[in-house]
Amino acid sequence: MLQAINLTKKYHNHIALDSLNLTVNKGDVFCLLGQNGAGKTTTINLFLGFISPSKGKALINGVLVQQNDKTTKKSLAYIPEVVMLYSNLTSIENLDFFSRLAGFTYSKEELENFLLSVGLPNEAFYKRLGQYSKGMRQKVGIAIAIAKNADVLLMDEPTSGLDPMAINEFTELVKDLSNQGKTTLIATHDLLSAAAIGTRVGIMRRGCLVHEFSNTDINANELQEVYLETIL
Numbered sequence: 001m002l003q004a005i006n007l008t009k010k011y012h013n014h015i016a017l018d019s020l021n022l023t024v025n026k027g028d029v030f031c032l033l034g035q036n037g038a039g040k041t042t043t044i045n046l047f048l049g050f051i052s053p054s055k056g057k058a059l060i061n062g063v064l065v066q067q068n069d070k071t072t073k074k075s076l077a078y079i080p081e082v083v084m085l086y087s088n089l090t091s092i093e094n095l096d097f098f099s100r101l102a103g104f105t106y107s108k109e110e111l112e113n114f115l116l117s118v119g120l121p122n123e124a125f126y127k128r129l130g131q132y133s134k135g136m137r138q139k140v141g142i143a144i145a146i147a148k149n150a151d152v153l154l155m156d157e158p159t160s161g162l163d164p165m166a167i168n169e170f171t172e173l174v175k176d177l178s179n180q181g182k183t184t185l186i187a188t189h190d191l192l193s194a195a196a197i198g199t200r201v202g203i204m205r206r207g208c209l210v211h212e213f214s215n216t217d218i219n220a221n222e223l224q225e226v227y228l229e230t231i232l
């Protein structure tokens with residue numbers, strides 16, 4: 001579970017995030033929408049402990065996030081827009097390396113099963129990442145998150161630059177993870193994906209969360225209308 005309590009980040013006199021109150025429960029996929037500079041990445045960075053709040057708290061599974069404290073990082077996986085992996089290693093080697101870093105040692109068969117579970121084709125397992133598309137790299141990133149046993153996933157612009165087929169595969173994968181009980185927070189500009197994946201959707205404006213919907217409250221067209229009204 002993720003919680004923000006009056007979470008605030010100031011840079012000098014500029015408020016990047018203004019008293020955010022948010023709870024993302026187990027199994028929820030919360031999609032944060034908002035224009036450039038609305039405060040989405042700041043929110044993610046505060047949960048990651050990359051930056052510290054000026055006021056308020058970020059909690060992961062009830063534990064306070066603190067910069068340079070590894071406690072909350074163990075239950076977290078971060079999928080950035082471009083997943084950073086070793087291009088000269090295969091996906092199996094990357095997965096093995098990052099799993100060991102997180103304290104897990106898996107057999108070859110177990111590693112292959114993680115990659116299969118995210119929909120990576122067998123023939124890609126032993127190819128170097130340098131030959132992978134963006135969508136395939138992202139799948140390896142998600143396999144690493146699963147292998148690390150992370151129950152909270154933070155994603156920043158995960159569908160940016162993906163083709164429609166890859167977006168569709170990503171959507172199905174996130175839904176599966178949600179059904180398995182993962183807690184997911186996604187910062188995105190992709191309204192259609194947010195409407196398709198989000199169990200909840202929030203719209204930010206100038207550091208504030210100004211709207212919050214459950215997926216049963218709103219469809220993609222209505223979401224687009226509210227979004228456009230919000231940013232005008």
Ligand SMILES: Nc1ncnc2c1ncn2[C@@H]1O[C@H](COP(=O)(O)OP(=O)(O)OP(=O)(O)O)[C@@H](O)[C@H]1O
Binds near residue numbers: 039
């Ligand atoms: N290190 C920093 N120093 C000063 N201001 C910053 C810093 N990081 C972010 N900001 C400011 O904080 C505000 C929120 O930025 P943030 O990156 O969270 O927005 P965003 O919603 O993720 O935007 P985008 O969609 O472009 O990624 C912006 O006004 C940005 O300029």
